[in-house]
Amino acid sequence: MNDPQRKRLRLEAYDYSQPGYYFITICTRERKQEALCSIEPAVGAIINRPPRISLTPLGRIVDETIRAIPDHYPGILVDQYIIMPDHVHLILSFRRIGPDGRQIAAPTPLSKIIQQMKRIASKQAGVPLWQKGFYDHVIRNDEDLTNVRQYIRDNPLKWVQDKD
Numbered sequence: 001m002n003d004p005q006r007k008r009l010r011l012e013a014y015d016y017s018q019p020g021y022y023f024i025t026i027c028t029r030e031r032k033q034e035a036l037c038s039i040e041p042a043v044g045a046i047i048n049r050p051p052r053i054s055l056t057p058l059g060r061i062v063d064e065t066i067r068a069i070p071d072h073y074p075g076i077l078v079d080q081y082i083i084m085p086d087h088v089h090l091i092l093s094f095r096r097i098g099p100d101g102r103q104i105a106a107p108t109p110l111s112k113i114i115q116q117m118k119r120i121a122s123k124q125a126g127v128p129l130w131q132k133g134f135y136d137h138v139i140r141n142d143e144d145l146t147n148v149r150q151y152i153r154d155n156p157l158k159w160v161q162d163k164d
Contacts, residue, residue, distance in 0.1 A: 021139035
């Protein structure tokens with residue numbers, strides 16, 4: 001049943017199974033702090049040095065689940081991702097055409113892939129991990145892809161800076 005108060009997150013009339021890049025953000029249930037990892041500032045005098053990320057046992061389950069996405073969905077690649085204390089950012093690349101020019105698999109919508117990943121991680125964890133839904137951004141060009149990749153790389157440092 002659809003909740004009329006709930007904001008629609010997907011683009012209407014957009015085919016989320018077509019080839020391209022998709023930026024996804026998934027939040028932990030109730031945005032529970034440090035459910036997935038802790039982030040500690042880097043030690044040393046180097047400014048903007050990447051902080052140290054230590055995955056929790058739940059974070060390790062999420063990491064394994066993300067890495068397994070291509071095993072379950074041929075033609076879907078995990079381009080880049082970061083596990084943060086209370087959310088995950090990832091870029092998925094949908095490639096349905098193999099090196100020989102033939103289609104590798106039937107199209108699978110983005111929502112099904114994310115729903116399955118969330119379900120598997122929660123089942124392995126033995127607890128519900130995630131908020132309902134997820135945020136997505138259809139990456140439209142190379143500049144957009146470069147900017148999103150940089151955002152993912154910078155996210156741990158931003159997390160540390162925001163805590164100060």
